[in-house]
Amino acid sequence: MDPSVFANIENLVTLSDTQFTLGSLILMVSYGAHFAFILYFLWTQKDLAPRYRLVPLLSALVMASAGLSLLREFSFWNEAYTFSGGAYVPATEGQTFTNAFRYGNWTITVPLLLTQLPLAFGLARPEIRRRAIRMSIPAVLMIWTGLVGQFGETGDWAQLNLWGVISTLFFVWLLIEVRATIKAGVVNSPAPLKGFPDKLWWYFLATWGLYPIAYALPQLGFNGEVVIARQLLFSIADLSTKLVYGVILSRYLLRRSALGGYLPAAEALGEAPAVADKPRGA
Ligand code: RET
Secondary structure, three states: HHHHHHHOOHHHHOEEEHHHHHHHHHHHHHHHHHHHHHHHHHHHHHOHHHHHHHHHHHHHHHHHHHHHHHHHHHHHHHEEEEEEOOEEOOOOOOOOOOOHHHHHHHHHHHHHHHHHHHHHOOOOOHHHHHHHHHHHHHHHHHHHHHHHHHOOOOOOOOHHHHHHHHHHHHHHHHHHHHHHHHHHHHHHHHHHHHHHHHHHHHHHHHHHOHHHHHHHHHHOOOOOHHHHHHHHHHHHHHHHHHHHHHHHHHHHHHHHHHHOOOOOHHHHOOOOOOHHHHOOOO
């Protein structure tokens, strides 16, 4: 069949049993981890000073939203292949596989992830709003232009690369805005935590940078290795930009809350004796 009738390379490639199972497993572990961490982020709120609690709450929302999207990708995956002649063959009827839903989901999760930054840095309310909007505009434009481009990945390299370049320009604009927020974060962090925002910046670059690599990967060829490598890359990126990023921010906020004199945070860090821990009669 003409490859160009399909939007994603998953529908062009016959997978070995191992490859199919790996793809299933990658998607399952991803949505499972996202759902499990809803509980972690809701729980971790209690030790943070009240003004920072919105940050893990946003992480919990991101976990729920991404978890549902990945669960859908997982069922697409299972519906889009049939086991026939000793291999998993793209189904000729019914459901095709698509990565496009990921881009729809990022439209929700990415602005939430970005808003967590000025919130965590404790900036003034109007500045939080201003920075969240200034970061979200290029972010959404980056995602939507990428969405248009990814429909070209089954062979229309001009479409893939042209929209990829346009999307990258919005990514650069986004990075300039993120960098400015990081700088405000350095100014606004308590002295012992001033090194944190810059470390987070490098983490941000390394992990958000995985997405354009996954986007470009189909140009290496239409085969099972590329399909699995791309799903793996997407999943590593998802787990690091949302889940691990949320854990890092929560740990920073715990230390920040303790430094600000919030006792439950100091106790959670083991830096202040909990009342119940004092020896009786002391
Ligand atoms: C695209 C298209 C190709 C060029 C670039 C891209 C960047 C995507 C990024 C996505 C980040 C997504 C996150 C999702 C979390 O839920 C759109 C692949 C630069 C950076 C963090």
